[in-house]
Structures are given as C-alpha cells and as structure tokens.
Amino acid sequence: MSARRDVEPRSVPKKAQGQWALGYREPLNKNEQGKKDDDPLNVRQRILDIYSKQGFDSIDPGDLRARFRWFGLYTQRQEGIPGGKTATLEPEELDAEYFMLRVRIDGGALTAQQLAVVADISSTYGRDVADVSDRQNVQLHWIRVEDVPAIWEKLEAVGLSTTEACGDCPRVMLGCPLEGVATDAVLDAGPALRATVDKYVGDPRFSNLPRKFKTSISGCASHCTNHEINDVAFVGVVGPDGTPGFDVWVGGGLSTNPRFAERLGVFVTSEEVPEVWEGVVSIFRDYGYRRSRNHARIKFLMADWGPEYFRQTLETEYLGRALPDGPAPESSPSHRDHVGVVPQVDGLVAIGATTRAGRTSGTALAGLAALAEKYGRGAGGPRVRLTAQQGVVVLDIHPDDADTVVDELRGLGYEARPSAFRRGTIACTGIEFCKLALVETKGRAEAIREEMERRLPDFDTPVTINVNGCPNSCARFQVADIGFKGMITKGADGADSEAFQVHLGGQMGTEAEFGRKFRGLKVTAAEAPDYIERVLTGYLERREGGEPFAAYVSRADEAWLL
Structure with missing residues (x-):
C-alpha cells in the first residue's frame, strides 16, 4: 500500500446542508421531518392492520406519498391526466387509488418458482401487466392496498419481498445475470452481494438516508451493471497479488445533474464487501446533504469531497484501518448485455x-x-x-x-x-402510470423500434435508443446513443404536444461521456422515427471503418445531427 498524506475536501458547502455528522439534526424539509416522525419501516404494520382493511381513503398522506415507498408502493397516475398537467396539479389530484408495486429482486436472481409467483400476482392482482426495470426489478401495476397483505404473503413464501424497493434507503443491489456461470468473469460476486443484502436490507440504521442509494456488486467482464452511474459499485478486478476482488467506485448518478462515479483506488476482497459497503452508506447517512432534495444524492457529496478525502474518511472514521491500493478494471465496453x-x-x-x-x-x-x-x-x-x-x-x-x-x-x-433496434431500445414507465412523466414512453419506444426495423432492416451496429418520460432519467437517456427526454411543447394551434429533447452520443465504458444536446433541438413524438432515420443514415454514409455511433457523434458537424 502506498503512503498517503492527509487530504482536504475539494470544497465545502457555504452553508449548512443538514449533515448529521456536523450536528444538524433538525429536519430542514417535509421529507426529513416525516422520516424523523416515524421510521418508514414501521408503515408495514399499518398497511397490514389498518389500510388494507379500511381501504385507500384511510391512508394517512404522510404514509401514502412517502413511507409506502419503503415497501415498494407508489401511487399510480390517475388515468387521462395529460403531461402538461404534471407540474401544476396537487399530488392528490394526480393519485389514482391504485399502486405500482416494485418487487425487490437483488442481482435479478429468480428461481422458476419465484418467477411463477410474481407472474401469478401480476395476473391475479395487476391486470396482467408487468414491467422489467433497468434495476432488475419487476414492477406491477393496478395494485389495490386491500390486496397488499396477500401479495406479501405470496412473495415471502418463496423468499421474495418488497422491503426497501423504493424510498430513501438501500434499494435493489445489481448483479450480473451470469454471476457464477460466466466463462469470462473476473470472479463470482454472488456471495458478496447476497451477504450484503442479507445483512443490511431492512436494517433501521440505514432506513433514513438523505435520498435513495443504489448499489452494484459484480464480477462481470462486460460491466453489465453500469458501475459508472451507481451510488456505490464494487467492480471485479484482479488484485496486486493475483487474487480476484473488487475496485470501489462512488458517486455516480443521472437525473437532472448527471455525474459519473469516481474510483476510490482501493482493493477490497469478497469477504470485506459488506463492511466496506456499510462504511460508504454510513458516510452518506451521516455527511449527506439533507437540506434540499435536489442535492441529497451521494454524487453531490463526492463532487465536493473528491475520492481521496472520501477514502480517507472511510478508512479513518468508519473502518478503522487503511485499505490497500488496487488496480482499475480492465477496459469497459459501451454496449453491454447478455443477449x-x-x-x-x-x-x-x-x-x-x-x-x-x-x-x-x-x-x-x-x-x-x-x-x-x-x-x-x-x-x-x-x-x-x-x-x-x-x-x-x-x-x-x-x-x-x-x-x-x-x-x-x-x-x-x-x-x-x-x-439492433430491438436489442438496444429501453423505456421508463412513462405517463401511463408515472406521476412525474410528461409523455408516453413504452408504446412510443415500441413504435420507434418497429418503424426503424422497417426502414433500416440491415442496420449492422449496436445502437441504444432510450426513451424517457421526464428529466429524471430512469431510462438513462444521457448515456444512450440516442436519448429522448420527454417534454411538452405547444403545437401550431397552441395545444400541448408530446415531444422529446434529443441527446446524442452518450455512452458508458472506458470512453464514458454524456450525450451531446443542441440548443432548440427537439422532435415531436410523431417525428421521432424520421429524425432517427435521418441521423443514422448519415452515420452509415460518413462513418470511418468500424467507428461506433458515439465516436461519430463526437466528431460530427452539428448540421449532420439536426
């Protein structure tokens, strides 16, 4: 291990940010007050004893729009409310009396029996609708609070739950779907992931974080869990003595302030993962910014502290020992899947x-x-x-x-x-069910995909088309080859119209960068296939050798991309 001198943070906030470790314990906003008033994990018993028996109208608003999330429950969007009303209506005006229910599936790992139970719940209680999210969860819709106890009973009978599937807590932990069987894996990260989940999910010490906390723990050679955009990521590497272990990345995230994670530069063994994970999440709990929800993610703390100071704090205040220096991961591809x-x-x-x-x-x-x-x-x-x-x-x-x-x-x-289009197209939930969305996404993404297959049937290179219903980037539009962020524009007749702001050439991997966006460039939903065809045709005509689309965008004249 190399000797390191004490370091200072890159910067310090000019005013108090509600950091517990600095003595700021009084809640600074409604969300923080609600968590102080009652640990959100306690809402489970009220759902069982009161709300499931007395129905939707009996639910306390503080539980309905906040604490329910700790058990994977979000109120569903009322049908027929257009995107132009999303930011103008009160929460109760947007709420339907149904819920999205997120089943927690750490590492995306299911037995056939477990999957059959999730399928049965969808068909029996959720109008046969199910979404596979890009966080390896299954999201169900049309769920009534009256049915939640029966759903939990079915899930828990096969070892599944919805505990901390949402909320300001440790959400589902990502893992490679081929963990334990991949021929090219650096190591099997499954045991470390399961040990971390088993030890900490549902632990009241971590049920009140400043905001959500996303984890990936993977030995995948293709880096399919996207370590660059997780709050903390353990990435498989071969250590200095030839022993496989993990490189640790902290502070990634997208939404309205996208930021890539940074390496701490440490080497962690499989056995150490739970303890180091606890140290990182404890720093977030104690030093994370709680004043403003918009700045409460760990990426803002990392931006101010920097990886050296973060590492120093982890080692001295939380682990009580120094961690050895470690290597960076091998080169990382931008297109990642196991199709x-x-x-x-x-x-x-x-x-x-x-x-x-x-x-x-x-x-x-x-x-x-x-x-x-x-x-x-x-x-x-x-x-x-x-x-x-x-x-x-x-x-x-x-x-x-x-x-x-x-x-x-x-x-x-x-x-x-x-x-290529079916392989690379994802979409968030969209206005069909989500109260934050401005535009429809699932059907729109499918229409785009089908149209592109018809227009460019021989397209021969990987391309990602990510369709997002709002700025929050659940579908990762900033790191897509072609990213669409939903917005509302005014048509020629003055009426609201669904449209997308375009982001081009984003990618993760060794050459990670956020997509280019151009002032004033937006396309209506109806124009999206025409726009994609025009841009991709230009790429096919001008690309140099096997140049990926993102590399082409980085050197392209702006006129080629409009």
Whole structure:
C-alpha cells in the first residue's frame, strides 16, 4: 500500500446542508421531518392492520406519498391526466387509488418458482401487466392496498419481498445475470452481494438516508451493471497479488445533474464487501446533504469531497484501518448485455433475450417460468435472471435445446436473436402510470423500434435508443446513443404536444461521456422515427471503418445531427 498524506475536501458547502455528522439534526424539509416522525419501516404494520382493511381513503398522506415507498408502493397516475398537467396539479389530484408495486429482486436472481409467483400476482392482482426495470426489478401495476397483505404473503413464501424497493434507503443491489456461470468473469460476486443484502436490507440504521442509494456488486467482464452511474459499485478486478476482488467506485448518478462515479483506488476482497459497503452508506447517512432534495444524492457529496478525502474518511472514521491500493478494471465496453446463446462454465448455456422496452405480462412471465422448469438442467433447480437492460436470461440450458428455447422465448414475446433496434431500445414507465412523466414512453419506444426495423432492416451496429418520460432519467437517456427526454411543447394551434429533447452520443465504458444536446433541438413524438432515420443514415454514409455511433457523434458537424 502506498503512503498517503492527509487530504482536504475539494470544497465545502457555504452553508449548512443538514449533515448529521456536523450536528444538524433538525429536519430542514417535509421529507426529513416525516422520516424523523416515524421510521418508514414501521408503515408495514399499518398497511397490514389498518389500510388494507379500511381501504385507500384511510391512508394517512404522510404514509401514502412517502413511507409506502419503503415497501415498494407508489401511487399510480390517475388515468387521462395529460403531461402538461404534471407540474401544476396537487399530488392528490394526480393519485389514482391504485399502486405500482416494485418487487425487490437483488442481482435479478429468480428461481422458476419465484418467477411463477410474481407472474401469478401480476395476473391475479395487476391486470396482467408487468414491467422489467433497468434495476432488475419487476414492477406491477393496478395494485389495490386491500390486496397488499396477500401479495406479501405470496412473495415471502418463496423468499421474495418488497422491503426497501423504493424510498430513501438501500434499494435493489445489481448483479450480473451470469454471476457464477460466466466463462469470462473476473470472479463470482454472488456471495458478496447476497451477504450484503442479507445483512443490511431492512436494517433501521440505514432506513433514513438523505435520498435513495443504489448499489452494484459484480464480477462481470462486460460491466453489465453500469458501475459508472451507481451510488456505490464494487467492480471485479484482479488484485496486486493475483487474487480476484473488487475496485470501489462512488458517486455516480443521472437525473437532472448527471455525474459519473469516481474510483476510490482501493482493493477490497469478497469477504470485506459488506463492511466496506456499510462504511460508504454510513458516510452518506451521516455527511449527506439533507437540506434540499435536489442535492441529497451521494454524487453531490463526492463532487465536493473528491475520492481521496472520501477514502480517507472511510478508512479513518468508519473502518478503522487503511485499505490497500488496487488496480482499475480492465477496459469497459459501451454496449453491454447478455443477449443470445452464451456458454456457461459447466458446458450448459444461458440464453438472454430482450423484452419490448421492458413491458411484458404475467402470462408471459408464467410461460418463462414454465420454460425454465422444462429445459433448465442446473443442479440447484431452474433459474431465470433479469438484466439491467430490461431483459431476461434463462440459465442452465443444454446446448442441444438452445434453438428450441430461442423459439419458445419468441413465442412469449422475448427475443434472443433481436435486431439492433430491438436489442438496444429501453423505456421508463412513462405517463401511463408515472406521476412525474410528461409523455408516453413504452408504446412510443415500441413504435420507434418497429418503424426503424422497417426502414433500416440491415442496420449492422449496436445502437441504444432510450426513451424517457421526464428529466429524471430512469431510462438513462444521457448515456444512450440516442436519448429522448420527454417534454411538452405547444403545437401550431397552441395545444400541448408530446415531444422529446434529443441527446446524442452518450455512452458508458472506458470512453464514458454524456450525450451531446443542441440548443432548440427537439422532435415531436410523431417525428421521432424520421429524425432517427435521418441521423443514422448519415452515420452509415460518413462513418470511418468500424467507428461506433458515439465516436461519430463526437466528431460530427452539428448540421449532420439536426
């Protein structure tokens, strides 16, 4: 380990930011007051004892729009409210008497039995609608509070839950869907991820963080869990003595102030991951900014402190020991997924497939579970994984069955041999259900994808098209080749019209950068396919050799991209 002198933070906020470690314990906003008044984890019992029995109208507003989130429950958007009203109506005017329910699926890891239960809940209680998110969760819709206890009972019977699936707490922890079976993995990060989840999820010490806290723990050689944009990420590396372990990144996130994470420069063994994770999240709890919700993510603290001071604080105040210096990860690709037939270390294969921009159904998920039961050959039982690209992976398939499984997946709406457009298109929930959204996304993304397949059927290079309904970037529009951020514009007749601000050439990986945006460049939803066709056709005509789209955008004349 190299000797390091004491360092100072890059900067210090000019006024108090409600940091607990500095003595600022009095809540500075409504959200902080609500968490101080009652630990949000306590709302579970009220849901069981009161709200599920007395119905939606009995729910205390502080529980409904805040504490319910700690158990994966968000009120759904009232039907028929246009995007132009999103920012003008009061919360109670936007609320429907139904909920989105997020099932917590750490590492995207499911047994076929667990998936079958999630599918049954969707079909029985959620009008057969299900979304696979880019956080490896399944989101259900149309859920009534009266049905939540029965849903929890079903989930918990198979080892699943909704605990801390949302809220100012440690949310689902991402892991590679091929963890434990990938032929090129740096190490199997599954044990470290499971140990961290088991020890800390639902722990009251971490149920009141300044804002949400996103984690990835992965040994994936392709870096499929997108460590650059997580609050904390443990990235598989080979240590100085040849032992595999983790490099630690802190402070990534998108939304309205996007920022890539920074390396702390330490090497952490698998056994140390839970303790180091606890140290990082404790720094966030104690030093994180609580004055303004807009500046309460750990990325703002990291921007002010810098990685050297953050590391020093972690080691001296929370771990009580120095961590060894460690290497950076190997070069990181910008396009990451596990689509197609992929060899496993045991001679079996995994088959990864896309959804339709995240949208699926309980019926299709039940079919996926049955497929895994029929063809899965793993000693531990049939397994399915969800991906951070809104996809699915069936593990442990005999190579002789691969083509049959690919065909059966297609029949369920999952495509293991997709076009470039099907492979690279994701979308957030959008105005259909989300109270923050300005525009429709799922159907729009599918319409764009189908139209591009028709217009450019031979398009031969990876391209990501991320469709987002608002500035919060749940669908990562800033790091897409083509990112669409929903907005409302006025048409020629003065009426509101759905449109998108365009971001081009964003990517993660070794050459990570946020997409270019151009003053005044926006396209209406109807114009989006024409715009994409024009830009991609220009790319095909002007690209140099095997130049990726993001590299082309970085050198392109602005006129080529308008």
